[in-house]
Amino acid sequence: MWYVIYSDDVENSLPLRKTTRPAHLARIQQLVDQGRVLVAGPCPAIDSEDPGEAxxxxxxxxxxxxxLAEAQTWADTDPYMLAGVYARVTVKPFKKVLP
Structure with a gap:
């Protein structure tokens, strides 16, 4: 089943994100390689493709x-979570309807 994992960053997370990003992306890439990712990406803090220092x-x-338990365990052990980039993570079942 699909699961949506929504993570909220701590304030001023950008320095932590930059140092932890390679490990975070490598972990997601493992799921991509297994054909298990529908979509993944960050939420800019401002209305811009490149939020810069924001x-x-x-x-x-x-x-x-x-x-759900497996998805939650995966989310709880994400490098961003372990490094303190995320303040909280929400995991919910997701039913893909469109497209």
């Missing part, structure tokens, strides 16, 4: 897992 307010990953 940074990001969070991230969204929609990926396939065997259960």
């Amino acid at each position: 940074g990001f307010s969070g991230s969204v990953v929609i990926a396939e897992f065997d259960s």
Whole structure:
């Protein structure tokens, strides 16, 4: 089943994001390589493709897992979560309808 993982950043997360980004992306790439990612990306803190120093307010990953518990465990052990980039993570089942 698909699960949406929505993560809220702590204030001024950009320096932590920059140092932890390679590990975070490598972990998501493993899911991509397994064909388990529908979409993933950050949420800019301002209305801009490149928010610059404004940074990001969070991230969204929609990926396939065997259960809500597995998705939650994956989210809880994300490098951004472990490094303190994320203040909180919400994981919910997701039903893809369109397209």
